[in-house]
Amino acid sequence: MTLYVGVALVTAAVVLFLLHPVIQGIHASLEREDDELTETEARKRVALLALRDVEYDFLAGKLDEDDYRTMKAKLTAEALDALAADEAAKGAGSHTGTAAIEAEIAAIRQGIQVGVLCHDCGYNNPVGSRFCSACGRSVAEPVPS
Amino acid sequence: MTLLGEFALWIALPVTAWGMILGYVGGRTQRGDLVLSAERSIYASFGLLTIASIGVTAAFLNDRFDYWYVSNYSNANLEFFYKVTGLWAGQRGSLLFWATLLGFFAVICALTNRQKNREFMPYVVGVLQTILFFFVVVLLFANVNPFERLVVNGMPMTPADGRGLNPQLQSYWMTIHPPTLYLGFTSFSIPFAFAVAALLNGRLDARWIQLTRRWILTSWFFLSVGIVMGMRWAYEELGWGGYWFWDPVENASLLPWLTATAFLHSIQIQENRGMLKVWNMSLVLMTFLLTVFATFLTRSGLIESVHSFAQNLAIAYIFLGFMAAVLAICTVLIVYRLPQLRSENQIESFLSRESAFLFNNLMLLGAAFTVMWGTMFPLISEAVTGQQISVGPPFFNRVNLPIGLILLALVGIGPVIAWRRATKKNLQKNFQIPVGVMIGTGVVLWILGARHPLALVTWSLSAFVLTIITTEFYKGTRARARIEGEGYALAFIHLITRNRRRWGGYIVHIGFVSLCVAFAGAAYNTDARFNVQPGDRVEVTSPYGHTYELTYDGLSISRGMGQRNLIWQAIATVSVSRNGKPLGIMTTEKRQYTNRGTQPMTEVAINSNLQEDLYLILSALNDIQGALAADSDAQGIDLQVLVKPLVIWIWIGCLLLAIGTIIALWPNVDRRRSSGVEPAVEPALAGAD
Known part of the structure; x- marks a missing residue:
C-alpha cells in the first residue's frame, strides 16, 4: 500500500513539475545574452589575439625578425579592419559617427607606431591592444573618442 | 525501496521522451514554456534515475536474491563495501549507473545555463534527453533490466544465497576505476550536445567550443585517470605483472581518449585561426560515438575479454542501431551546414604550429584507427572466416610504438614552433640545445649500458621534450622575475596562474613524458622463476646491476571460515635484501574464495621505488592439500620474481597529468573586473597560446 502511495506521489509530482510551465505560460528565455561577444567583436578579438601571438613568438625567439615584420604588418592591417568593422557595427546602434571612428582608427594607427607601455611589465604594446603582448595582463585604457 | 526504484525507471521513460520532444520542438x-518544461524534465529524469539506482543498491544491501542481478553479483557474505558498489559490478547495473551519471551532468549543465547560452539550451536538452531516453529504453526492453526477477524453469525463485562477486573485482581499484571512466564517458555527452545544438541552431563559430572547453577537459581528466586506475588494478590484482594487455575493453576506453586528445588540440586551431570546423565537429561526434561504443563493448560481451559479461545480442543490435542513427543524423546535419563550416584561414606554412597540431591529430587518429581495427578484428575475421582470430599485443605494439614516439617528439616541437610560420633558421636556433641534450642523453645511456634501441630512442626523445618544456618555464619565469622584480618562486607561480591553459598543458605534457619513460622501462623487465623450500635463498639481478637476495621464510595458512567469502589463504613470507642491505619482508598470497568455483587467486607483493618495482608472485603451492593440513613437508612453492624498471613513473605521470588538467580547468579569477576593464577578453587570452 505504502508503495502505491509512494509511486502515485512521485508520478504526480513529476507530472505537475513538467506541466507547470506550459499551463502557467512561464517562459524560459531563448535570447542570446547581452554580454556575449558579437560577431564583429569576436573577429576583432581573434585579430588582436593573432597580433599577440606574433609578439609572443618573436619575443620567445620563435620567429625571425623578417617574418615578424611582414606578419605584424599584415596582422595589424587585419586587426584594423576588424576594429573598423566592429566600430561600424556598434555605430549603427549607438550615436557614434563615422568621423569619430575614423579618428579612433587614426589614433590606433598612430599608437601602433608610438606604442603603449604595459603598466604591469613595461612592455611596449601597440595602442590597439587590450592586453600586454609580453605578460598577458590587460593594458586596455578607455580609448579616447 | 527497490520496487519504488523499479517504478521510477518506468516513469523515467515518458519523462525522457517528453524532454527530448519538447527540447527539439521548443x-x-x-x-519558452516548452523549453522550460523540457529543462525541468532533466531534473526529473535525474531524480527518477537516482531513485532507481538507490533501489538497486538497496536490493544489494538487503540481499534480495530474488533479483537476477543481485543473485548473480553478490552473496550474503560479501563485504558491505562491495555490496554498495554492486551497482556497477555487472552489465545491468552499469547501464543504469551510466544513465544516472549522465543525468547528473545534464543537471549541472542545465543549472549553470539557466541564464546563459539560451539559444543553445533547447537543443542541448533535446540531445541529452535523447541519449537518456535511449539508455532507459535499453534498460527496460533489451533484457538487461536490473530489476528483473530470478526465474528458473518459468518459476520465480529466491535462492538461499547469491553466486557472489568475481574475486578479481573485489579490489578497491575496481570500485573506483569504472565510475571514474564512466564519469569521463558520460561528461563527454555535454560537448556533443552543444555541438549538435550548434548544428541545429546554425551558430557555427567557435562559440560551442568555448562553452564546452571545461567539459571537454573534465571528461578528458576522468578518462585519463580512469584508464590509469584500470592499469593499476591490472598491475596489482591480475597477478601477472603487467598493466596493459591491449584487451578489448582496455582498448575501448583508450579509443575515446585518443580522439578526445586529438579534439583538445585541434580546437585550438579553430579558436586561433578559424580553421578545421568540420574536422572538430567530426571529432566531437566520433568521440561521443566511441564512448557509447566503449560502453557497448564492455557490456555486450561481444568480444572475449577479461571484463566482459554475458553475451547478449539483443543489446548489441540496439546499441549498433543507436550509433548508426546518431552517425547518420549528424552526418546529414554537417553536410547541410557545410557552407557555414568553411575555413576562415588556410595553413600558411608547413613549418607552423597549426601543421604540428594537424600532424598530432593525424597520429592520434591513426592510433585510434589501428586500435579499433585490432579490437574489432576477431569479429571481422569471424564474419569472413567463421573463426574468431584475435590479434595480440605484438600487433598493437608494432603500430602504436612508432606513433607514440612521433607524438612524443611533437610534444617537444609544438611549443617551440610559431603559429602561422616558422623559419628553418629559427627552428635550428631553438632546437640546438634540446637536440644536443637528446643526443647527449642517448650517448650517456649507451655508455651506462642501455642497449635496447626503442628504449634508448624513447628516453632520448623524452630528454629532448623535457629540455624544451623546462626552457619554456625557465624563460617565462626569468622574464617575469626580471620585469616584476619578483622572486623566482613567486614569478613561477604567477607565470602559471596568468595563463593556466598554456602552462597547465605543459604540465600535462610532462606527465605524458613520464608515462613514455615508464613504458620504455618495460624493455628491461626481468623475470625469474624458482621452486623454493623454506630457508632457500635465491638471487635476482636488477637491470641496474644491483642484486636482490630473497630468502623464503615459509608458508602460513589461515582458514577464512567463510568470512569475506574466503575459504583459505596461504601467505608466503620472503625476506628481501638488496646488495646485502635488508629491505624487509614481503608477502605474497594465494586465496581461495567460496564463490563461483574459481581457481585460487593470487595476491602479489610489490616493493616500489623510483628506480624499479620488485614484484613477487606466489605462482603455485607444491602441494595444496598438504599445505592446508600444515604438513611441514608441503611448504614448497613456485615463486616468480619480476624486476620492473620505472613502473612508478606511470603513476607519477598520471598524477602530473591530473594536476596539469586541474590547473588548466581552474576558473580564471578576474582581478581586472573590479578595475572596470572589459572582462570578456580575459578567458580568450588565457588560451591564446
Whole structure:
C-alpha cells in the first residue's frame, strides 16, 4: 500500500513539475545574452589575439625578425579592419559617427607606431591592444573618442 | 525501496521522451514554456534515475536474491563495501549507473545555463534527453533490466544465497576505476550536445567550443585517470605483472581518449585561426560515438575479454542501431551546414604550429584507427572466416610504438614552433640545445649500458621534450622575475596562474613524458622463476646491476571460515635484501574464495621505488592439500620474481597529468573586473597560446 502511495506521489509530482510551465505560460528565455561577444567583436578579438601571438613568438625567439615584420604588418592591417568593422557595427546602434571612428582608427594607427607601455611589465604594446603582448595582463585604457 | 526504484525507471521513460520532444520542438518553434518544461524534465529524469539506482543498491544491501542481478553479483557474505558498489559490478547495473551519471551532468549543465547560452539550451536538452531516453529504453526492453526477477524453469525463485562477486573485482581499484571512466564517458555527452545544438541552431563559430572547453577537459581528466586506475588494478590484482594487455575493453576506453586528445588540440586551431570546423565537429561526434561504443563493448560481451559479461545480442543490435542513427543524423546535419563550416584561414606554412597540431591529430587518429581495427578484428575475421582470430599485443605494439614516439617528439616541437610560420633558421636556433641534450642523453645511456634501441630512442626523445618544456618555464619565469622584480618562486607561480591553459598543458605534457619513460622501462623487465623450500635463498639481478637476495621464510595458512567469502589463504613470507642491505619482508598470497568455483587467486607483493618495482608472485603451492593440513613437508612453492624498471613513473605521470588538467580547468579569477576593464577578453587570452 505504502508503495502505491509512494509511486502515485512521485508520478504526480513529476507530472505537475513538467506541466507547470506550459499551463502557467512561464517562459524560459531563448535570447542570446547581452554580454556575449558579437560577431564583429569576436573577429576583432581573434585579430588582436593573432597580433599577440606574433609578439609572443618573436619575443620567445620563435620567429625571425623578417617574418615578424611582414606578419605584424599584415596582422595589424587585419586587426584594423576588424576594429573598423566592429566600430561600424556598434555605430549603427549607438550615436557614434563615422568621423569619430575614423579618428579612433587614426589614433590606433598612430599608437601602433608610438606604442603603449604595459603598466604591469613595461612592455611596449601597440595602442590597439587590450592586453600586454609580453605578460598577458590587460593594458586596455578607455580609448579616447 | 527497490520496487519504488523499479517504478521510477518506468516513469523515467515518458519523462525522457517528453524532454527530448519538447527540447527539439521548443527550439524549433522558439516557445519558452516548452523549453522550460523540457529543462525541468532533466531534473526529473535525474531524480527518477537516482531513485532507481538507490533501489538497486538497496536490493544489494538487503540481499534480495530474488533479483537476477543481485543473485548473480553478490552473496550474503560479501563485504558491505562491495555490496554498495554492486551497482556497477555487472552489465545491468552499469547501464543504469551510466544513465544516472549522465543525468547528473545534464543537471549541472542545465543549472549553470539557466541564464546563459539560451539559444543553445533547447537543443542541448533535446540531445541529452535523447541519449537518456535511449539508455532507459535499453534498460527496460533489451533484457538487461536490473530489476528483473530470478526465474528458473518459468518459476520465480529466491535462492538461499547469491553466486557472489568475481574475486578479481573485489579490489578497491575496481570500485573506483569504472565510475571514474564512466564519469569521463558520460561528461563527454555535454560537448556533443552543444555541438549538435550548434548544428541545429546554425551558430557555427567557435562559440560551442568555448562553452564546452571545461567539459571537454573534465571528461578528458576522468578518462585519463580512469584508464590509469584500470592499469593499476591490472598491475596489482591480475597477478601477472603487467598493466596493459591491449584487451578489448582496455582498448575501448583508450579509443575515446585518443580522439578526445586529438579534439583538445585541434580546437585550438579553430579558436586561433578559424580553421578545421568540420574536422572538430567530426571529432566531437566520433568521440561521443566511441564512448557509447566503449560502453557497448564492455557490456555486450561481444568480444572475449577479461571484463566482459554475458553475451547478449539483443543489446548489441540496439546499441549498433543507436550509433548508426546518431552517425547518420549528424552526418546529414554537417553536410547541410557545410557552407557555414568553411575555413576562415588556410595553413600558411608547413613549418607552423597549426601543421604540428594537424600532424598530432593525424597520429592520434591513426592510433585510434589501428586500435579499433585490432579490437574489432576477431569479429571481422569471424564474419569472413567463421573463426574468431584475435590479434595480440605484438600487433598493437608494432603500430602504436612508432606513433607514440612521433607524438612524443611533437610534444617537444609544438611549443617551440610559431603559429602561422616558422623559419628553418629559427627552428635550428631553438632546437640546438634540446637536440644536443637528446643526443647527449642517448650517448650517456649507451655508455651506462642501455642497449635496447626503442628504449634508448624513447628516453632520448623524452630528454629532448623535457629540455624544451623546462626552457619554456625557465624563460617565462626569468622574464617575469626580471620585469616584476619578483622572486623566482613567486614569478613561477604567477607565470602559471596568468595563463593556466598554456602552462597547465605543459604540465600535462610532462606527465605524458613520464608515462613514455615508464613504458620504455618495460624493455628491461626481468623475470625469474624458482621452486623454493623454506630457508632457500635465491638471487635476482636488477637491470641496474644491483642484486636482490630473497630468502623464503615459509608458508602460513589461515582458514577464512567463510568470512569475506574466503575459504583459505596461504601467505608466503620472503625476506628481501638488496646488495646485502635488508629491505624487509614481503608477502605474497594465494586465496581461495567460496564463490563461483574459481581457481585460487593470487595476491602479489610489490616493493616500489623510483628506480624499479620488485614484484613477487606466489605462482603455485607444491602441494595444496598438504599445505592446508600444515604438513611441514608441503611448504614448497613456485615463486616468480619480476624486476620492473620505472613502473612508478606511470603513476607519477598520471598524477602530473591530473594536476596539469586541474590547473588548466581552474576558473580564471578576474582581478581586472573590479578595475572596470572589459572582462570578456580575459578567458580568450588565457588560451591564446
